[in-house]
Amino acid sequence: MMTKLKYLLLFAVLTACSNAIKQGKEGTTYHEKHRPQIHFSPKANWMNDPNGMVYFNNQYHLFFQHYPDSNVWGPMHWGHATSKDLIHWEQQPIALYPDSLGYIYSGSEVVDSNNTSGFGKDGKIPLVAIFTHHDTLIQNAGRDDYEKQSLAYSLDDGKTWTKYENNPVLRNPGIRDFRDPKVMWFEAGKKWVMTLATKDRITFYGSPDLKNWTKESEFGQQEGSHEGVWECPDLFSLDYNGEQVWVLLVSVSSGGPGGGSATQYFTGQFDGNKFTASDKEIKWVDYGPDNYAGITWSNTGKRKIFLGWMSNWHYATLVPTQQWRSANTIPRELGITKAGDKWLLTAQPVTELDVLEGKTVRAINVDVTDYDLTGKAGKVSGPVKLHLTADKIESFAITISNDSAQKVVMGYDKENNQFYIDRTQSGKADFQDGFAAKHTAPRFSNSPELDMTIVLDNASVELFADKGLSVMTDIFFPDQVFSNIRIQSPAHFSMKSLQLTPLKSIWE
Numbered sequence: 001m002m003t004k005l006k007y008l009l010l011f012a013v014l015t016a017c018s019n020a021i022k023q024g025k026e027g028t029t030y031h032e033k034h035r036p037q038i039h040f041s042p043k044a045n046w047m048n049d050p051n052g053m054v055y056f057n058n059q060y061h062l063f064f065q066h067y068p069d070s071n072v073w074g075p076m077h078w079g080h081a082t083s084k085d086l087i088h089w090e091q092q093p094i095a096l097y098p099d100s101l102g103y104i105y106s107g108s109e110v111v112d113s114n115n116t117s118g119f120g121k122d123g124k125i126p127l128v129a130i131f132t133h134h135d136t137l138i139q140n141a142g143r144d145d146y147e148k149q150s151l152a153y154s155l156d157d158g159k160t161w162t163k164y165e166n167n168p169v170l171r172n173p174g175i176r177d178f179r180d181p182k183v184m185w186f187e188a189g190k191k192w193v194m195t196l197a198t199k200d201r202i203t204f205y206g207s208p209d210l211k212n213w214t215k216e217s218e219f220g221q222q223e224g225s226h227e228g229v230w231e232c233p234d235l236f237s238l239d240y241n242g243e244q245v246w247v248l249l250v251s252v253s254s255g256g257p258g259g260g261s262a263t264q265y266f267t268g269q270f271d272g273n274k275f276t277a278s279d280k281e282i283k284w285v286d287y288g289p290d291n292y293a294g295i296t297w298s299n300t301g302k303r304k305i306f307l308g309w310m311s312n313w314h315y316a317t318l319v320p321t322q323q324w325r326s327a328n329t330i331p332r333e334l335g336i337t338k339a340g341d342k343w344l345l346t347a348q349p350v351t352e353l354d355v356l357e358g359k360t361v362r363a364i365n366v367d368v369t370d371y372d373l374t375g376k377a378g379k380v381s382g383p384v385k386l387h388l389t390a391d392k393i394e395s396f397a398i399t400i401s402n403d404s405a406q407k408v409v410m411g412y413d414k415e416n417n418q419f420y421i422d423r424t425q426s427g428k429a430d431f432q433d434g435f436a437a438k439h440t441a442p443r444f445s446n447s448p449e450l451d452m453t454i455v456l457d458n459a460s461v462e463l464f465a466d467k468g469l470s471v472m473t474d475i476f477f478p479d480q481v482f483s484n485i486r487i488q489s490p491a492h493f494s495m496k497s498l499q500l501t502p503l504k505s506i507w508e
């Protein structure tokens, strides 16, 4: 039997060891200053758009625009990472390198189960990547036709890739911005449909075999936001009480609601050839500044899982990280709902995020006139999820701060019926004029109740209000991580429940 003293000594030694391990991690790969702990970021160097996301053989694949030789944008490759649960990622060797046809720009992947492409061999189903070749030589020669669509395939679960020998499969008709193919199987027409960003509109193409493409229709020259060039589209349907509603995502390089790049969406119908919008309104996937070029995973059935690049072209290359640049959002499950006669997209963190949850601290009927959550629950020492509910919605502010008086304030402003995230005093911001700003999102719900989930990581906050109807994403760079949380309200009201849940790092 161990004596009590020996037990205590052993406990002290184990605690010291675990602290040493914790401290030892600081500054190492995936534990550098500002490194996201629950979001994917590349081990080293530059990343932008998520590409080619596909679910295949029990694995989620994430490819991404990657420049492996520097922490700023350059000759584009497709980086690769895999995950069993959408949350823990393992970076894999680079999937696609630039070649004689150019850089490898954004695109998508499909599982060609019927081997329509003929790339399958010995019964092996091919994974097919459809991407843009961007030829800088042609671009520098002043010609317009420098972007075209090409294929590559893998017969070993995405480990190795072969580029199709007859690339490109879709030549450029003379359009300067002709890129980012998102391909899906359209079952009713037994054909592939490519949704392509073509400068100031979307062009749809059809194909029986992924190799031969025919133009079907165009959409959007007169619709949506046109302050920037159109990029990274996606087309899919969502189910609303048995009704099929089509959603077209279109990223636009400038003119977003938070300034700079952002992703708009259209709702409507798609008949296999043509998309028709249900309304003329400009709607955004996310009203914060840091969610761009997001698309959904292929081959996940009815479930639509979205992932965005958590940055903005206005400052992506300037943010104060060195080892790596940029992370992705939390994967989000998309849904569709109706507010009056308007179709609205909803986005919520995937439930898989729950695997990271530690012990939740709960409080009920909390007067939030001035509520010091840290005083009750202790300092936050890493990523957390905060969930709030209330019977009525009143103005309130949640301040997350560090001991250097840097802070991010977020909440709801009843007078303007808006949610907001204010990062004006969030830490380092001098790398770009306008980074230090307050962003707002309209409240679409007219429910008297409040429901809000906040996902906080070392360098980002994602806010999901009214079950994902109003969504915002902001990044920030404080000197020390935010560890204090305080809720205040001029309305002197009580929240029904408040739950604070620590989230474990995905890199441990």
Ligand code: FRU
Pocket: 048, 049, 065, 076, 105, 106, 132, 179, 180, 231, 232, 293
């Ligand atoms: C969007 C984008 C895409 C392009 C890629 C290049 O962020 O501009 O249109 O394919 O990035 O890296």
